[in-house]
Amino acid sequence: MERDAVMIAGGAGTGKTTLALEYLVNGITRFGEPGIYVTFEQLPDQIYRDAESFGWNLHKLEEENKLRIVCTSANLLLGSDGGELLDQTIKEIQPRRMVIDSLNHLEMYVPHGDLRQETYRILMHAKTRGISPLVIWEAQQSSDRSFTVTEGGMSFLVDCIVLLKFVEIESSMKKALVIMKMRGSDHDKRLREYEITPHGFNVSAPFTHYEGLMTGTPHRSITEEAANSWALAFGKNKQKHS
């Protein structure tokens, strides 16, 4: 059975890589699903280091053949050898989950306008091998483009989109998460606070009574109850006095 493709989109510093790592580590430790982390980063050491700060020993998971951090160039992955490169790893550990970090890096190496096609090819490569792909997209957090999660047509390729954002709430810098899309299900549309704790992502209760969360600087809304009672209270007063 084909598995879902997920996209994590978010601004710099919102924890996309951490969420992606946790997705793989959870797969391994809780569901017995081996994983591949394909990165075009020039600094793979930092990934091991980041994982360590959450108590995730990636080296150990690699030695146990449950994980592979594939640090390659986008060029190599896109070339004819790219598939082989992954296929070799896929044969070795039989992964069920794969992270591509990130589409923005990939974009730099494909001819202009071909990112969708290449992304589709990679997603299908994974899906048809029984692997759930998760792709990372670093979106800009400017207020007037806050809903443009991805460039045109990218959202159509994935089954699920999780958006991460900074929001200022009660004079604090909090982080918000919202599912923008989940194919084939009536998903939760509420923006929720999350924290990156020493143990990884911790998603908490939905925000309530705020307007403009997507702008990053929301304000408290008048509750509907208050708005209604206002109208009724003074509507009654009006009749009493007349």
Add this chain to the structure above:
Amino acid sequence: MERDAVMIAGGAGTGKTTLALEYLVNGITRFGEPGIYVTFEQLPDQIYRDAESFGWNLHKLEEENKLRIVCTSANLLLGSDGGELLDQTIKEIQPRRMVIDSLNHLEMYVPHGDLRQETYRILMHAKTRGISPLVIWEAQQSSDRSFTVTEGGMSFLVDCIVLLKFVEIESSMKKALVIMKMRGSDHDKRLREYEITPHGFNVSAPFTHYEGLMTGTPHRSITEEAANSWALAFGKNKQKHS
């Protein structure tokens, strides 16, 4: 009799393709109207896959000669053979509905400034054959261009424009739909919430008591009743106390 041309405009991820597919599937299953889906997408498989997630078996409809997914290049459609290409399909299944996905793809292949003329040519090609054309336009969802549904002059070519948008309501990411134009009728101008359910589009009640829905981050408005009762209540108080 000539049929109406419809435009679906909206940002990425708002479900334009799903709405267009449902338009064709409904035509076939409810009204016995065969349909063509003309796409310049390089990934037609994804369309079948997307349809499946809503329970629409496009392959089966194609086998029954009620549907054709025509996956062509914009170049081909625009060339002298393009008409023939469609005409062949039109002869085969006698369609009454046609989707063009999308004008943005088409735009890349026509000389600068010729999009309107080509769109007109295609729309007329369909209309004069008794086919209702529906064109898809991916609009940018930036706040300061939120009303510019299409580039100059495009809106004049179609009889009906449906705009799809993300809006943040009650700390949730909802979707809104509004009919911007419907030629020859006193159409509903209210912004309505819609959801993409496992069974397709589900349009629900109009939004009420919100201001700035078109910006994507609306806020609750003071109701007129409240505003009036306020004035009256204190107006009365004022007289009582003096």
Add this chain to the structure above:
Amino acid sequence: MERDAVMIAGGAGTGKTTLALEYLVNGITRFGEPGIYVTFEQLPDQIYRDAESFGWNLHKLEEENKLRIVCTSANLLLGSDGGELLDQTIKEIQPRRMVIDSLNHLEMYVPHGDLRQETYRILMHAKTRGISPLVIWEAQQSSDRSFTVTEGGMSFLVDCIVLLKFVEIESSMKKALVIMKMRGSDHDKRLREYEITPHGFNVSAPFTHYEGLMTGTPHRSITEEAANSWALAFGKNKQKHS
């Protein structure tokens, strides 16, 4: 006696062409004033079609020599033959009204910075022949340029400017019309709602109690009465309690 020059400015889809057509049709049917519609559109058929949807049979009016749809290139109109071209038509039907659709098209064909001069030449050509010219200008509806109806100096050439805009009111997409300029009269400055009905333009009551209509996403204002009564009510309370 010289007649006034009118400019209709507005965003895409606000009905500029419909208003211009109605101006001519009304001239013919109500005031017995023949009219010319000069268009640089490449798709004149759409104009006949659009008019038909409002019940205006332009072909019939042309046959009765009360109307001419002059579909020319801007180049031709601007050249030395352009005047002759119009003059021939002017001789034939003795028009009192003329529409130029649109200045934006004209702008593409005149050397940079000459649009004002050419527009002036055309307006004077009409006025000195006893014809009221009406020019169409497609303005951008971005919030921060909402008052810049026209490029520099254009507004000075015309006697009257009507601006058309989309505005979101009570969670609906309505249309607003405002007279920005009317030379030699104390004109109505209120923004009014209008609708494009099956019978053409229908201008209704002015908006009241809104702020920011020109931004397209207005909000209800506190009424002056309410603001005053507030001050008075609590001012009174204050004294009562002390």
Add this chain to the structure above:
Amino acid sequence: MERDAVMIAGGAGTGKTTLALEYLVNGITRFGEPGIYVTFEQLPDQIYRDAESFGWNLHKLEEENKLRIVCTSANLLLGSDGGELLDQTIKEIQPRRMVIDSLNHLEMYVPHGDLRQETYRILMHAKTRGISPLVIWEAQQSSDRSFTVTEGGMSFLVDCIVLLKFVEIESSMKKALVIMKMRGSDHDKRLREYEITPHGFNVSAPFTHYEGLMTGTPHRSITEEAANSWALAFGKNKQKHS
């Protein structure tokens, strides 16, 4: 004695030319001060026409040697002959007032960065001959540059700056005027409404209880009295209840 230099700055359609004409006509008819109107406009006829609509017969004033409309190119005025050109006219009618319409036109003909120097030269040329110069500057009315009346350093050259703006008040498009600068006096800083009536400019009462007039889309402010009484009223209540 040297006379003051005035700048009229404002967006398109705010009536800068009308105000400048009225300045000259008033000078002639009320104070017996002849005037020159120097325009770089290619359409001087429109100035006579515009004046006529206010009942000002410029041709007659010219015949009486009380006015000269000098329609020249900026090139000519800036060249060595330019001074002579004006000086000849100055000798003929001994003007006390002079309008330069406009600095924007002048700017196109001077080397980049020299506008200030040329403007200064022209202003001094007038002032040292006992003539009050008035220069017109067409400013852009975008919300985020609303206070930048002129380009850098221009405001320093003139003794008085009058800014004209469109403002939306009570769902109407009104016009506002504010004195940004008046050298050597404690001038009125209030924004005032003005209208262009069949008899010229009519400045009325200052706006009150509005915030954001300079953005063009102001909103009513809570009055200070209301704000204070609010605090007091509930402050009293608080004590009563405790």
Add this chain to the structure above:
Amino acid sequence: MERDAVMIAGGAGTGKTTLALEYLVNGITRFGEPGIYVTFEQLPDQIYRDAESFGWNLHKLEEENKLRIVCTSANLLLGSDGGELLDQTIKEIQPRRMVIDSLNHLEMYVPHGDLRQETYRILMHAKTRGISPLVIWEAQQSSDRSFTVTEGGMSFLVDCIVLLKFVEIESSMKKALVIMKMRGSDHDKRLREYEITPHGFNVSAPFTHYEGLMTGTPHRSITEEAANSWALAFGKNKQKHS
């Protein structure tokens, strides 16, 4: 002892030159400190004229060897002769205060990226000779860059920064002044109104109860007292009623 370097930053027309002149004139008349005004302006006459309107006779002060208006080109000041040029003047009148009008002019003559270094060189040249330098910077008053007083790194070079701004308060165009920086002291951070009177700068009371002064179009804030009493008042009511 080394003296402090001051920067006056502000938009066009806010009175930077007037404040700088007053700084020198006050130094001379109240503290017996001679001053130099270094200007790259091509129109030094205007400076004398501007000063006269405030009752400051710069010519007389120059004759008394208490002031020098050094009108030079930025090129000359920056070259090897520049130091000499100033040093000659410094020897003659032994100044304690020096104004550089302006860094924006200077910026045009230094290689890109060298402005900081040249500014530093000039500031140190003055400081080490016991002269307090004051530099003028014309900042743009756009709302989204309102806090960017200077380009990167400039603020680090000076000991004190005074920012001048237009603000719309109570439907009037007022001017606001705020000290952005004062090295080594706990300075006043309040925005204060100032006026340019016939006698020079007049700084008055701080603004109170406004939000968004730095945007130029502030709005009245709810006072803290009101906000608190509101909560308390209704909090009490709530308990009473339950």
Add this chain to the structure above:
Amino acid sequence: MERDAVMIAGGAGTGKTTLALEYLVNGITRFGEPGIYVTFEQLPDQIYRDAESFGWNLHKLEEENKLRIVCTSANLLLGSDGGELLDQTIKEIQPRRMVIDSLNHLEMYVPHGDLRQETYRILMHAKTRGISPLVIWEAQQSSDRSFTVTEGGMSFLVDCIVLLKFVEIESSMKKALVIMKMRGSDHDKRLREYEITPHGFNVSAPFTHYEGLMTGTPHRSITEEAANSWALAFGKNKQKHS
């Protein structure tokens, strides 16, 4: 044990250099940790001068071999000699803390897109020698990019990010500080006021009851208590009256 890498990000004039200096001075005087200040500034004297105004004698600390101000070019640091240059200093004073002032300077000297890699190399160079690196980043304070602390991917390289901002509070220009990231700990997310006193940074209480602090022009929020009591108060009234 490896030490944490810190980034100080903030607009011009927010005190980034002062905070970095205090970090080193505190390390020396309170924790006995020698420090290096690597600056690409062309004006190192200003650093000594700035420190003096806070009572920090950098020359003395250098003589005591507890501090080195390394004033180098970015080119030199990035070249093969760069490491040696630092290593020599590292050998001499055995530092535990190092400041890099600033990444913006560094960015000018590395090929486009290599800043991350070079920054990583420098950070690791320090960390692996037991030195805590602190890097300075001058961010733009425009409202719509207020959360984009750094360019893409930079935030991932550091363990802690401190953001400094100007905010207008109660009609005063205050400064705010917020920890955007602290790896491996549940850090304080509140925006706090800070002042630069004659003794250095002084961080005070968190802001409360403000919305939009990150925009720089916040407004007071309605307290939750008030919002709730409002609903309850009028909810009760409503039932009483009905």
